[in-house]
Amino acid sequence: MKTTSPPQPGERLLPARPGWPDATGHFGIFGGRFVPEALIAALDELTEAYEAMRVDPVFLTEFDRLQRDYTGRPSPVTEVERFAAHAGGARILLKREDLNHTGSHKINNVLGQALLTKRSGKTRVIAETGAGQHGVATATAAALMGLSCTVYMGEEDTRRQALNVARMRLLGAEVIPVTTGSRTLKDAINEAFRDWVTNVETTNYVFGTVAGPHPFPAMVRDFQRVIGDEAREQVLAREGRLPDAVLACVGGGSNAIGIFTAFVPDEGVRLIGLEAGGDGVETGRHAATITGGSPGVLHGARSYLLQDDNGQTIESHSISAGLDYPGVGPEHSYLHDIGRAEYRAVTDAEAMEAFALLCRTEGIIPAIESAHALAGAMVVGKELGPEALLLVNLSGRGDKDVETASRWFGLGDREDVDPGPGLDTDQQPTEGAVTQGDAVAGPDSGETA
């Protein structure tokens, strides 16, 4: 049993990678590069720069200092006993990425890519954002490092997330509303790629998740794997054993890859990704890409995606904008196909029930994205029973979701509103017990996880 402290400078990105991807970015049949030729030179250059920096002690020392002094790493692990009483008595540990600066795991990746940009001599970063979390994180890192920053955001999302737009502008970023296609995250990604191909000499694309063309899935994984590297040591130190299961929500999948990677070689540890089931996978209104999609090519890589018979991307649906994405990182598709990780869908209602429960039992307001992982833990805990030890990635905090949650539960507008049975945690919550209020709680918060 190892009980050492988190990795020292120079070790941060170096733990042995899994045996994938291969040199050209393939995870089995998934991944690769499906982009216009004009981007290949930029992707090659980025790959080369990244591979050099990840073994460069100067880069690693600076990255480590930022993670510690700016982000506040390592993030703690918290046991949630009162919440766990609703999960079949299994013990539940939360990895507290919600306590990071800017409020989620997004900062881990953004600091790495922004530092890489600065040291590569480029002066500008661009990013896509769904509802603003990755955009805010990128704007934050750009401000810190003196880089110019442009964020692409679907026009619908700029309207619904005016607060995050204001945050990005306060941080000095330019926010460009995207009016093409479905005017959501996937179109923001298309627009960011168009910018990149036009301005590649000065600009790096800070991609927000473990999707996209090689090297993004591998690079973002390396920057996020600190979550699992820390958590594995923390759990061993306090419990003297590994968890039985590690759970995380999956949109694009960066927080999940971040916590899974350290545990991939631990065959006895189940890795469970919770996808956004929206109104239910059977309704077709969901974002459960692996559960309800099929392999194809989107945004530069082969992976599972939601598509119709003509190969057109289907719009996804989730209460959580961070999970509201019709694609998923190729490594998740691979982990699914080789059977190393399992993926399940959690509906909006189940996620909001878990959201309410964590608020009331533990005094922690989770991001709605992370509430999907909590809902998964309630089910898995009952399946595994009281002896089980579950590790759940609490990938972000829910400040950004207060308005959505208030609408969902019918709170906020009037003081005399009955919070509904879902908030009465003296009872065992049951499926569908949460008051759905006006069912307008759409994808208007969060970020691709």
Place this chain on the structure above:
Amino acid sequence: MSHLAERIAKAKAEGRAALIAYLPVGYPDVAGSIAAMIAAVDGGADIVEIGVPYSDPGMDGPVIQQAVDVAVRAGVGMRDVLRAVEAVAAAGAVPVVMSYWNPIERYGVERFATDLAAAGGAGAITPDLIPDEAADWMAAAEQAGLDRVFLVAPSSTAARLGSTTAACRGFVYAASTMGVTGTRATVSDAAQKLVARTRAAAPELAVCVGLGVSNGAQAAEVASFADGVIVGSAYVRELLEGRGADGVRALSEDLAKGVRS
């Protein structure tokens, strides 16, 4: 024998560059798009690049996106594309399909190759498929006797110009500017330089230039150094601005004069 190479060689024998017109299937509707393609041929296009609508056209600028979006929403699919291929072949031009990769993969790579060949298509241009990822398509195209056109860009290294042109049959698509499709006031100097570098890598392969050409004068300029001139957004704009098949025919006539000047 490559139908694309044959037609470009025929133009060359006439002392001119070939004119290649891009139009997406399904804008304003399937019948209207096929009528526009035939009008482009009537006006003087040698080759029609038949666009497969796709929900996430990462290489296209706002003009083409706007038209394609309508077609996607209308549910236009590969069956409609194959109808357009037959119509263009019947009109006397060489049809080549332009498709992002996912619609082809979803339709089935071998099935696509077989059906495209049966419809009289010369091959396909695949803007987001690089030869490194194209093993299945290369094999299927070879089997069906189809051309495959990949892209080169100003940022392509000498090594990539070599490997990409080696994978092409028919012609190589020189994406002349670092950016997306759309009309531009001037043709970039980068186009001529890219054509020269590409020729050096593959002296036997026709090099056609796309991105940014919108009128006869620009077509003439590009025709002075390239084997073919590809025009897309300018044609689509004729339809978006309501000038219909007549506008497309008039543009083709202007461009056809350009490639002959």
